[in-house]
Amino acid sequence: MRFQFIVDEILIGLRRNIAMAISVVLVTVVSLFLVGLGFLAQRQVDTMKDYWYDRVQVSIFLCGDGSTAAGCADGKATEAQKEQIQADLAAPQLAAYVDKVYFETQDEAFKHFKEQFKDSALSENVTVDQMPESYRVDLKNPEQYQVVAELFTDKPGVETVESQNEVLDRLFALLNQLKLGAWMLAAVTLICSVLLVATTIRLTAFTRRRETGIMRLVGASNFFIQLPFILESMIAAAVGAGLASVALVGVTKFQIQDRLAQSLTFTNYVGVGDALMVVPWLFVIGLGIAGVSAFLALQRYLKV
Template identity: 40%
Template sequence: MRISFVAKEVSGGLRRNFTMTLALIIAVAVSLSLFGTSLLLSTQVDRMKGYWYDKIEVSIFLCGSSSVTYTCTGSVTDDQRTNIEMKLNSLTPTVQHVFYESSSAAYDKFKQQFAGSAILSNVSPNALPASFRVKIDNPDHFQEVASQISSMQGVESIQDQRKLLNRFFTILKGLQSFALVVALAMLAVTILLVMNTIRVAAFARRRETSIMRAVGASNMSIRLPFILEAAVASTIGASLASGGLVAAKYWVIDGKLAPNLTFIPFVTWTEVGAIIPWLYLVGVGITVLASLITLRRYLKG
């Protein structure tokens, strides 16, 4: 068939089925937006994990004057401290880096962080414990280190910063799976909508198709206009969803979030750019597939 003839049939079909086409475009746009958002969110989580897992440490807090655990008998002594440090150093390569923060250094840091805040006047220099900041090669080795250190005299408590982050990541992951579930549900709705749209279109044009069959048009050429219509609608939908992602990156992430949350590394344009082809692929793919299946059922060859 000539391209101009097919193009005429397709544009005619889209116009005659305008409301359904519009519904299809919107459904594709919404479901792909959600799908894109969940992809973006998962990229974001990965990015933050990589960034923070690299930075996090295990904090070993040493006994202060008011500590009450059984490993503490008043403030940590220099001997105890040296013992702990030696023990830590013996745990290489699991322990990669040991940094000692004295009580007064911790206080200085605290002063910096809470400069101008009323809380500062309530905290005395001795209130903050001295600590070892330990970097370990793999966050999973935390237990190994902790079990050897926690019972040593002079150690008050051990804190895995990853645990704090994990709570945060659990929330993010929950959001991500929620977005994914909603996206999948929307994609399923889109598939059903495509099937229904094609069914209505096939019914509305049963006269054309019966004539086409009668004059000996091939199955492919009978189905092609329907498939192209679905493809055109889903391409428009995918473009809207892509535009939505770009807008979200530009206005929400770069415009609002990034300037205020400087300690979070946000998804880059490259990563957004990598998601967009998937939107087109998934959007056009599922609609074409759904229309093929429907046509097989409603336009017998």
């Protein structure tokens, strides 16, 4: 009997305040969708880091004819200098940092240059003699590239030491700023959702103050009186979370995987599986915000 009464009260409340319920659903959809994008942005940054840092190398370019760097005072790198660099790379103090070392000759460097710039006129004006020899160092932890870079900078026979991490660090700093912006926007919309739910519940309670007054007179508890209002807001939030989840999975599938990943293939992207892992959190956040907001609003404004 009590269960049927609560169901009837919920249906009456939703029917009387259909416009407000729709507003709660729409605000919940937008806020939770942005929260979902925030989660995916975090996952995308982590995915890109795993993809790119696994491919990062420290490149130790050796002195060539005409090099003017501090380590090239004696001209082109000698065999003794090359052997010393090779020995330093194999030294025990670098064992915790260096994974593999490759020596790239001028011919190999020229071949790679021609492949990389095959559609550019630049490749027609470069000769083998102009390409530097280099050591390509794979790191066990790419984020510790500075240890190797600092050790070989200005070393005799070394013209320059370069690492892609320097570019990647700036890229990921920008991505982290964008991710922070997404989280801030999501937080603002969640606050709007909380305020709208609280306002909706207060208005609903005011329009049904006569019914709640009668319930109090016949001995109904505060929780029993408040339960229909709380469930109304949670139902609207659940609908909003469901729609936000569909939108998030759809964007991931059709926009990220089917379009972006097919046109820009230079990295890995988040997939539908990542979006599905976010879905339960959207329901938890949506239902939690709706339930708590409604409860607190009724504690203060439901006067019977």
